[in-house]
Amino acid sequence: MASRIVAVVSQKGGAGKTTVLMQVAGGLVEAGRGFAIADLDPQESALRWSELAAAAGSGIPLATAVAGDGAGEELRRLARQSGTLLVDCPPSIEHAHTLAALDVADLVLIPVVPGPTDLWSTRAVESLILQRQKRRRALAAYLLPNRVPRTRLAGEIVEFMQEFALPLLPASLGQRNAYAESALAGGSVFQLGRPAESAREEVRGLVRALLTELEKNR
């Protein structure tokens, strides 16, 4: 099976890149899919989170920190070894590491918190991706609503997101403490108890949607 590279990208810090990536990792473990994680962010949050997760026996593999000129090649190598590679990026689309990830990614996942400033900064990510797609037509990219509150306004904003040229992944993550707690509990919401079941259902939906798109775009 050909290898697949999924990059999690956003322009604004705190959109939930690392959180989304680690939950997807937990979901892939539950689904019995082999994968690896690469951390391109100099903050190394995915690396630290994965250390806690690996120590807690979550089945989530330790992330590899990737940096420097050969980053793209290193990502391809990790992907060939593992089949599927999840890549965490720094919070800037100008950063050389983000651009390196976009050069080799098959699918870009863009978490968007439904609020005005995140929506504005998503415009910049969108134009960069659309530009890249002219050169690499196989590059798929999806917006993923994250931290969605259960209010009418949020629903309206998710609707507004459909105005973007980039498609919305048919999944979203709500605003839930379980996502933050899971880092300290050593993994993803799959390591938490019963109250986290609704969060797990959201993550299963996200993983299903992601795997479906990866199959489609092969």
Ligand SMILES: Nc1ncnc2c1ncn2[C@@H]1O[C@H](COP(=O)(O)OP(=O)(O)OP(=O)(O)O)[C@@H](O)[C@H]1O
């Ligand atoms: N769905 C969610 N529900 C509740 N809290 C969330 C959710 N997603 C992210 N958070 C919280 O938002 C904060 C930022 O998340 P995270 O670190 O994953 O973002 P990031 O995009 O990786 O940030 P950076 O750009 O700094 O790397 C964290 O405190 C995290 O716990």
Ligand SMILES: [Mg+2]
């Ligand atoms: Mg991060």
